[in-house]
Amino acid sequence: AQSVTQLDSQVPVFEEAPVELRCNYSSSVSVYLFWYVQYPNQGLQLLLKYLSGSTLVESINGFEAEFNKSQTSFHLRKPSVHISDTAEYFCAVKVSVSNFGNEKLTFGTGTRLTIIP
Amino acid sequence: GAGVSQSPSNKVTEKGKDVELRCDPISGHTALYWYRQSLGQGLEFLIYFQGNSAPDKSGLPSDRFSAERTGGSVSTLTIQRTQQEDSAVYLCASSQGGWGTHSYEQYFGPGTRLTVT
Numbered sequence: 224a225q226s227v228t229q230l231d232s233q234v235p236v237f238e239e240a241p242v243e244l245r246c247n248y249s250s251s252v253s254v255y256l257f258w259y260v261q262y263p264n265q266g267l268q269l270l271l272k273y274l275s276g277s278t279l280v281e282s283i284n285g286f287e288a289e290f291n292k293s294q295t296s297f298h299l300r301k302p303s304v305h306i307s308d309t310a311e312y313f314c315a316v317k318v319s320v321s322n323f324g325n326e327k328l329t330f331g332t333g334t335r336l337t338i339i340p
Numbered sequence: 341g342a343g344v345s346q347s348p349s350n351k352v353t354e355k356g357k358d359v360e361l362r363c364d365p366i367s368g369h370t371a372l373y374w375y376r377q378s379l380g381q382g383l384e385f386l387i388y389f390q391g392n393s394a395p396d397k398s399g400l401p402s403d404r405f406s407a408e409r410t411g412g413s414v415s416t417l418t419i420q421r422t423q424q425e426d427s428a429v430y431l432c433a434s435s436q437g438g439w440g441t442h443s444y445e446q447y448f449g450p451g452t453r454l455t456v457t
Contacts, residue, residue, distance in 0.1 A: 259448075266344075267431065267448040313383060326371060326435075327396060328446060330383035 225250040225316050229331035236304050237339045244299040244334045246288075246314030254316040256297040257328065258288055262310045270312070273297065274319075284308075309338045342366065344449035346432050352455045353422055361417040361452045365434030372415050373435075373446060374407060375399075378428035386430075389415060422456045429453050 226249045236242045248254065258270040271282040278290040288299045297314060312335075315328040345364045353359050365372050374386040385399040389409045400406070404423075409415040419426055433446040 266450040267433075269445050269447075272445065315383075326388050326390075327373065327385040327399070328375075329385065330375075332382040 225254060225318065225329045227314050227316055227329055227331035229314055229334050231334050232332065233335045233337065235337045235339055238306060239303045241302050242300065242304050242308075242336065244312050244314075244336065246297045246299065246331060248295050248297065248314070248316050250295075250316060250318070253319045255319050256288075256290060257315040257317070258282075258286070258297070258299050259313045259315060259330075260310045261313065261333075267313065270299075304336075304338050306338050306340060308336060311335045344432055344434050344447055346430075346449040346452050348452060349450065350453045350455075352457060355424060355456055356421055358418065358420045359422055359454065361419075361430050361454070363415045363417070363432030363434075363449060365413065365415070365432070366447055367413075369434035369436055369447075370412060371435045371446075372409060373433040374415070374417050375431040375433065376428045377431055377451070381428075383431075386417070419454075422454075424456050427454055427456045 228247045230245055256273040259267045260270045261267050271280045271288055273280050273290040281287045286299055286301045288297050290297050311333045313333045314331040317328050344366055347362045351359055370391055372389040376384045376386055387394055387400055387407050388396040391412045392409050404420045407417045429451040431451045432449045435446045
């Protein structure tokens with residue numbers, strides 16, 4: 224079974240400051256990794272994903288995440304945050320080998336990012 | 341194009357009543373998922389459909405919960421004899437793929453907020 228740990232339930236950050244949201248996972252098999260974002264009163268949206276290849280992945284709005292296999296981590300970072308980044312962020316994993324029955328995402332408990340003007 | 345839609349957006353029901361929640365996936369998506377988002381449990385997987393079959397229903401919390409999918413499209417999640425602990429936001433997601441293949445991105449609907457009084 225897989226599990227995801229997001230140790231920080233809430234992260235307040237001043238506008239234009241950098242931020243790192245931590246995600247660690249546990250799995251006995253190889254996984255794909257995802258960050259989803261949920262803006263206030265909206266549904267979940269995929270922010271970025273790691274499937275294979277370069278361990279550093281980027282989103283269109285300035286977030287990046289780095290897959291670290293040895294530390295089983297997939298931390299999310301942004302060098303300068305904006306008010307519009309206020310949201311809840313969820314890290315998720317999915318096993319990378321499909322056998323029809325293991326397509327589900329396993330989510331962390333989420334990190335609420337609050338940007339302080 | 342149209343995204344995943346869910347109805348109703350909000351549902352208030354009395355303890356002991358049955359409820360049905362509906363999900364319309366993105367047209368052409370063969371995989372459909374139900375998740376539950378609650379304060380105490382975070383985001384939990386409930387059931388996964390590939391076409392009209394459910395290869396993974398491991399997340400259904402009790403036999404009061406059931407789901408079906410017809411025509412490889414619309415899905416209905418039914419909760420019988422609702423309890424207060426069933427109060428949560430029920431999320432539906434869909435993705436491309438078929439037998440032997442899988443798509444990595446799940447597209448989420450806005451959810452149905454269920455309140456059991």
